[in-house]
Amino acid sequence: MQLPRLEQEELRGKRVFLRVDFNVPLENGKVTDKTRIEKTLPTIELLIKKGAKIVIGSHLGRPKGKPDPQFSMEPVFEVFQGLVSVPVFFSKDVVGEQANQLSKQLKEGEILVLENLRFHKEEEENEAGFCKKLASLADVYVNDAFGAAHRAHASTEGIAHLLPSFAGLLMYKEITELSSLLSRPAKPFVAIIGGSKVSSKISVIKNLIDKVDHILIGGGMTYTFLKSRAIPVGNSLVERDFEVEAFQLIERAGVAGVDFQLPVDHIIADKFDPKAKTKTVDKMGILDGWMGMDIGPKTVSNYEKVIKNASTIVWNGPMGVFEFDKFAEGTMAIAKAVSKSKAKTVVGGGDSIAAINKAKVEDKITHVSTGGGASLEFLEGKKLPGVQALLKQPE
Numbered sequence: 001m002q003l004p005r006l007e008q009e010e011l012r013g014k015r016v017f018l019r020v021d022f023n024v025p026l027e028n029g030k031v032t033d034k035t036r037i038e039k040t041l042p043t044i045e046l047l048i049k050k051g052a053k054i055v056i057g058s059h060l061g062r063p064k065g066k067p068d069p070q071f072s073m074e075p076v077f078e079v080f081q082g083l084v085s086v087p088v089f090f091s092k093d094v095v096g097e098q099a100n101q102l103s104k105q106l107k108e109g110e111i112l113v114l115e116n117l118r119f120h121k122e123e124e125e126n127e128a129g130f131c132k133k134l135a136s137l138a139d140v141y142v143n144d145a146f147g148a149a150h151r152a153h154a155s156t157e158g159i160a161h162l163l164p165s166f167a168g169l170l171m172y173k174e175i176t177e178l179s180s181l182l183s184r185p186a187k188p189f190v191a192i193i194g195g196s197k198v199s200s201k202i203s204v205i206k207n208l209i210d211k212v213d214h215i216l217i218g219g220g221m222t223y224t225f226l227k228s229r230a231i232p233v234g235n236s237l238v239e240r241d242f243e244v245e246a247f248q249l250i251e252r253a254g255v256a257g258v259d260f261q262l263p264v265d266h267i268i269a270d271k272f273d274p275k276a277k278t279k280t281v282d283k284m285g286i287l288d289g290w291m292g293m294d295i296g297p298k299t300v301s302n303y304e305k306v307i308k309n310a311s312t313i314v315w316n317g318p319m320g321v322f323e324f325d326k327f328a329e330g331t332m333a334i335a336k337a338v339s340k341s342k343a344k345t346v347v348g349g350g351d352s353i354a355a356i357n358k359a360k361v362e363d364k365i366t367h368v369s370t371g372g373g374a375s376l377e378f379l380e381g382k383k384l385p386g387v388q389a390l391l392k393q394p395e
């Protein structure tokens with residue numbers, strides 16, 4: 001996939017509409033984690049160096065297509081302002097008089113941050129008129145919002161058909177790293193798949209099954225797989241509607257010669273509660289009245305052996321209810337094993353990233369994907385509209 005790159009482009013004095021993913025967590029109107037803003041800084045610094053006039057657009061939360069003060073970009077703008085050394089302005093509208101005026105007044109290297117794109121329902125509708133208005137704010141479009149690339153919205157898709165368009169540095173890195181997993185990854189290739197539900201990961205497993213050598217399963221989805229093999233799971237989380245598909249997946253892995261491993265022991269609890277009574281069960285099955293909350297020590301040791309020999313690892317989803325300390329050990333152990341591995345390691349999905357951060361090993365991972373939904377869809381083999389639009393340039 002040849003994404004149009006930014007590095008060689010002459011942008012001095014040109015207005016650039018830069019779509020970013022500044023959809024950061026807020027608490028009482030304050031940004032609680034600025035990682036997503038920081039990840040875009042290399043692109044912004046490059047644009048500043050090139051003398052571009054930068055118009056930044058992002059969504060924030062789900063304001064339902066109309067202005068809603070609790071989703072204003074203003075607190076994000078304030079944090080962002082502290083991270084760059086050039087003048088930054090804020091427009092209280094997106095495509096109105098103020099945005100128009102301010103975008104025209106920008107000098108080389110200066111930045112304008114627009115209000116939340118999703119204050120207009122036309123953004124998510126990818127409405128043609130709105131795309132035109134966004135495009136009128138700039139001469140060039142750069143998309144660095146990998147986290148929103150699976151959405152065909154005006155600022156991620158429509159606008160790319162109206163302006164010369166480029167991938168930002170973060171977008172380029174994400175696509176390059178994730179693509180390398182799907183095309184000729186170094187072997188052995190290990191997929192570690194966890195998280196709550198089989199239903200949300202089944203398409204990823206299906207797409208990876210012909211590419212990987214090992215699949216290591218953890219988290220809540222374990223119990224649908226076990227149930228499908230008639231192994232008792234007590235009160236553990238089970239998606240009844242997916243038992244047949246889970247069973248078929250295990251069969252398919254067998255046919256493809258993939259080593260498909262399920263947990264062989266568990267940390268169980270009498271209820272879903274951080275203070276629950278817990279036990280370690282040294283077998284696959286779980287008795288009535290108990291629920292599986294984390295992988296057990298034998299499973300950790302089995303998985304560590306596979307991870308140690310891997311050349312490529314992709315990890316998506318925690319191994320247990322890691323938000324509760326009593327059930328975080330399995331996930332932490334896997335995070336550490338992945339970080340120690342010499343393999344190329346790619347971690348995706350909000351909760352796996354939180355686990356990597358909790359284990360303090362982020363700097364030892366080859367690539368931590370910023371887009372939960374987008375990286376899942378990419379690994380499912382789907383084409384992301386925001387990426388496809390960059391490949392088709394305006395006539």
Ligand code: AMP
Nearest residue numbers: 195196197219220292293317320321351
């Ligand atoms: P996902 O967003 O699908 O990656 O799922 C992440 C969520 O799965 C986390 O909030 C975990 O608490 C949850 N989870 C992991 N293991 C279990 C389990 N054994 N039972 C219930 N939920 C789990």
